[in-house]
Amino acid sequence: MPAAVFSLAFAAFAIGTTEFVIVGLLPDIGRTFGISVSTAGLLVSFYALAITVGTPLISAVTARLPRRVLLLALMALFTLCNLAAGFSGAFPALLAIRIVMAVAHGVFFGLGTTVAMSLVPTQKSGRAVAIMVSGLTVAMVTGVPGGTWLGDLMGWRLPFLVVAAMGALATAGLWWFLPALSTQRSSGSILSQLSLVKSRALMPLYAMAALGMGATFTVFTYLSPLLTHSAGLKSDGVTLGLVIFGLGSVVGTIGGGRLSDRYGPKPSMNIALTGLAMSVASLWITAHQPVLVMVNLFVWGAFAFAIPPIMQATVVLIARRVAPQAVGTAAGLNVAAFNLGISGGSFLGGLVLTGENVLATVYVGVALAIAGLVVVAMYRWSGRPSAATPRHAVEEC
Numbered sequence: 001m002p003a004a005v006f007s008l009a010f011a012a013f014a015i016g017t018t019e020f021v022i023v024g025l026l027p028d029i030g031r032t033f034g035i036s037v038s039t040a041g042l043l044v045s046f047y048a049l050a051i052t053v054g055t056p057l058i059s060a061v062t063a064r065l066p067r068r069v070l071l072l073a074l075m076a077l078f079t080l081c082n083l084a085a086g087f088s089g090a091f092p093a094l095l096a097i098r099i100v101m102a103v104a105h106g107v108f109f110g111l112g113t114t115v116a117m118s119l120v121p122t123q124k125s126g127r128a129v130a131i132m133v134s135g136l137t138v139a140m141v142t143g144v145p146g147g148t149w150l151g152d153l154m155g156w157r158l159p160f161l162v163v164a165a166m167g168a169l170a171t172a173g174l175w176w177f178l179p180a181l182s183t184q185r186s187s188g189s190i191l192s193q194l195s196l197v198k199s200r201a202l203m204p205l206y207a208m209a210a211l212g213m214g215a216t217f218t219v220f221t222y223l224s225p226l227l228t229h230s231a232g233l234k235s236d237g238v239t240l241g242l243v244i245f246g247l248g249s250v251v252g253t254i255g256g257g258r259l260s261d262r263y264g265p266k267p268s269m270n271i272a273l274t275g276l277a278m279s280v281a282s283l284w285i286t287a288h289q290p291v292l293v294m295v296n297l298f299v300w301g302a303f304a305f306a307i308p309p310i311m312q313a314t315v316v317l318i319a320r321r322v323a324p325q326a327v328g329t330a331a332g333l334n335v336a337a338f339n340l341g342i343s344g345g346s347f348l349g350g351l352v353l354t355g356e357n358v359l360a361t362v363y364v365g366v367a368l369a370i371a372g373l374v375v376v377a378m379y380r381w382s383g384r385p386s387a388a389t390p391r392h393a394v395e396e397c
Helices: 003-020 022-033 042-061 067-086 091-118 122-154 157-177 190-198 203-220 223-229 235-263 265-281 290-304 307-322 324-352 360-378 390-396
Strands: none
Touching: 003 022, 003 067, 003 091, 003 122, 003 157, 022 042, 022 091, 022 122, 042 091, 042 324, 067 091, 067 157, 091 122, 091 307, 091 324, 122 157, 122 235, 122 307, 203 223, 203 265, 203 290, 203 307, 203 324, 203 360, 223 235, 235 265, 235 290, 235 307, 265 290, 265 307, 265 360, 307 324, 324 360
């Protein structure tokens, strides 16, 4: 793999750290600004909402810009936002900074995956996307726990400053390793870019992405009470469970890319969503057994995070055929779909949550995964052989 792909992965690691570390910093932020933890939680929900709404809009607006310049500008903006967050003196200012940061995150991730795929042969495109996405999942295993520990030790501002330093390193790495990139084809008007939301070829793919993430985050959002109430674990057991889930997600991310390259998108999504439904459903049995639930968390994380590289690579490959003038916007919309699934799944999980019966969320998670399988079955995959290579997929999709 080219060094530029690993530079993109390191940038994704910084992005993933700042996105998820905020969860462990909310109590300290609330005390600093004299607000409740639920109010501080707007830093999480508005971040996901900003990615969902802002990514396709800004991706369309910036579609005509040179890709290398745009990636460097987005990473520099992300770095400055983290630096400003570390020194923010009021909660509204911190919230506004997080919103800008989220949009930079979404646009960078959508464009970065298309660039990663352009740097390698078509038959390795899934692996290139998986390497970039792995930066995000590795952040869940190392960056987020490390950032939370730093926040507990030195206050919530330090993790933002550390991520700003990481962002500066990522910007330097991209400047050094990212080659000159060919400009995108004529992008058309902003309205023509956003018309992708009506594409029959792409919208079902976005639905698969949203349903897959929704199936996971309906349950994962409430994993802490699930492990404490059902498995009887203490806080250190919850931390261990999160780390094990994160390790599974890293394996799944790499495995999903290889699966997509070898078998193509339809068989890969069927495997990932079936495994996701079964592993989430298994929580009904394993949630009361501390050892078994840890094994379950690893398998669940692997199947859940096999989905993003499969879907991101598939969206880019199909967009190159049906909307070659708007590939970056198409990839950005997929990032928005993932975050819509995250926020929507969390919302649905909260609706069915009843007291200490956290396992009620499992019903919704399994239902969403099955709905994803229905969409996969109904989508027209051009009748190509299931084992066709991704290069054939581009020609036949």
